[in-house]
Amino acid sequence: MLIVTCAVIIQHGKILICQRSSTMDLPLKWEFPGGKVEPGEDDALTIVREITEELHLEIEVVRRLQPVEHDYPAFRIRLVPFVARVIGGQLRLEEHADARWVTVDELAGYDWAPADVPIVEEVKGAIRF
Ligand SMILES: Nc1nc2c([nH]c(=O)n2[C@@H]2O[C@H](COP(=O)(O)OP(=O)(O)OP(=O)(O)O)[C@@H](O)[C@H]2O)c(=O)[nH]1
Numbered sequence: 505m506l507i508v509t510c511a512v513i514i515q516h517g518k519i520l521i522c523q524r525s526s527t528m529d530l531p532l533k534w535e536f537p538g539g540k541v542e543p544g545e546d547d548a549l550t551i552v553r554e555i556t557e558e559l560h561l562e563i564e565v566v567r568r569l570q571p572v573e574h575d576y577p578a579f580r581i582r583l584v585p586f587v588a589r590v591i592g593g594q595l596r597l598e599e600h601a602d603a604r605w606v607t608v609d610e611l612a613g614y615d616w617a618p619a620d621v622p623i624v625e626e627v628k629g630a631i632r633f
Pocket residue numbers: 508509510528529530534535536537538539540541554581583617618619620
């Protein structure tokens with residue numbers, strides 16, 4: 505099973521969502537940014553590292569949400585979401601096609617990576633701004 509972290513980054517009442525590039529797997533799907541946990545790595549450190557590498561943002565984890573397990577045709581994934589806030593940096597995309605700050609009500613209007621759909625639902629129900 506592939507263990508992947510992702511961040512629900514909240515700033516000024518909006519959430520940062522990212523679109524995978526056409527050369528990544530799940531091309532052009534929207535996701536919460538993040539990446540794979542490396543062997544022996546603490547997942548709360550993975551998410552901070554990945555957001556710095558991919559977005560040039562420094563984040564602080566606020567809390568952990570419910571992990572989601574999903575079967576893709578070629579592999580099984582456990583997606584571990586963290587609510588986080590920005591504490592530094594300037595948004596600059598290293599590998600994504602696009603990134604947007606959206607309201608919680610706008611989340612449903614995007615074409616999400618399938619594993620993210622339950623996380624979108626949890627965020628809609630559980631995040632208070
Ligand atoms: N980062 C991220 N990956 C997701 C999400 N949902 C989802 O199914 N995935 C899948 O999780 C896997 C890991 O994604 P990734 O390519 O971002 O991981 P990474 O940055 O560590 O990869 P790399 O080191 O190979 O570049 C991919 O197969 C991706 O499609 C999500 O919300 N965020």
